[in-house]
Amino acid sequence: MEYIAELASGCLQTFQTVYRLYNQKLYAYTLKKTNSEYMAEEVVQLTFIRLWEKRNSLSAEYSISAQIFKMAGTILIDQLRKEAVSQRHLSVVETAQNQPEEQQLDIDLLEAAIEQIAPVRKKVFKLSKLEGYSYKEIAELLSISPKTVENHMSKALKQLRAAFSSIISLAIIMSAIIDR
Structure with missing residues (x-):
C-alpha cells in the first residue's frame, strides 16, 4: 500500500x-x-x-x-x-512511610529477602513484580526464553516464601519466649 x-x-x-x-x-x-x-x-x-x-x-x-x-x-x-504499576508502587511507598514501626520492619524484611536472591533472578523478579513487565517482555529485554523467565520467577518466589517462613517461625518462637 x-x-x-x-x-x-x-x-x-x-x-x-x-x-x-x-x-x-x-x-x-x-x-x-x-x-x-x-x-x-x-x-x-x-x-x-x-x-x-x-x-x-x-x-x-x-x-x-x-x-x-x-x-x-x-x-x-x-x-x-x-x-x-508506578502509581501502585508510589502508593505502597507512601503507605509504608506512614506505617507503624512494626509494619515498616516487614517491608524492610521483604526488601532484604529480595536482595538475597541471585542477581539475574532478582532482576527478573523486580521487572515482573515491581515494574509490571510481562514474562515475554522480560525475556526480550534480557535475551532469554520466556520459559527461563518463568523458572526464575518460580525459584525467586520459592526463595521468598522460604525466607518468610523462617522469619514467621522465628517470630512465633520469640513471641512465646516473651510471653513467658
Whole structure:
C-alpha cells in the first residue's frame, strides 16, 4: 500500500511525510483516550520510533494508517500499565512511610529477602513484580526464553516464601519466649 514500500526501503523523506500526515491525528486520538498531554506526546513519539524500527516488517495488506494506530494502541496499553504499576508502587511507598514501626520492619524484611536472591533472578523478579513487565517482555529485554523467565520467577518466589517462613517461625518462637 501507499508509503509501505518506501518506508521498508528506509526512505527518510517518506517517513517524514508519514509523520506529518499522522502525528496530529495520533496525538488527538491518544489525548482523547488518556486526557494527558504528556502521555499523548509519549505514545506518539514511541509509535514513530517503533514504526521506523519495524519498517521492514510492515504488511502490504494493511494501510499505513491502520498499522500506525495498531502500534499506538499497543504502546498506549503498555504505557498505561506501566503508569498503573508506578502509581501502585508510589502508593505502597507512601503507605509504608506512614506505617507503624512494626509494619515498616516487614517491608524492610521483604526488601532484604529480595536482595538475597541471585542477581539475574532478582532482576527478573523486580521487572515482573515491581515494574509490571510481562514474562515475554522480560525475556526480550534480557535475551532469554520466556520459559527461563518463568523458572526464575518460580525459584525467586520459592526463595521468598522460604525466607518468610523462617522469619514467621522465628517470630512465633520469640513471641512465646516473651510471653513467658
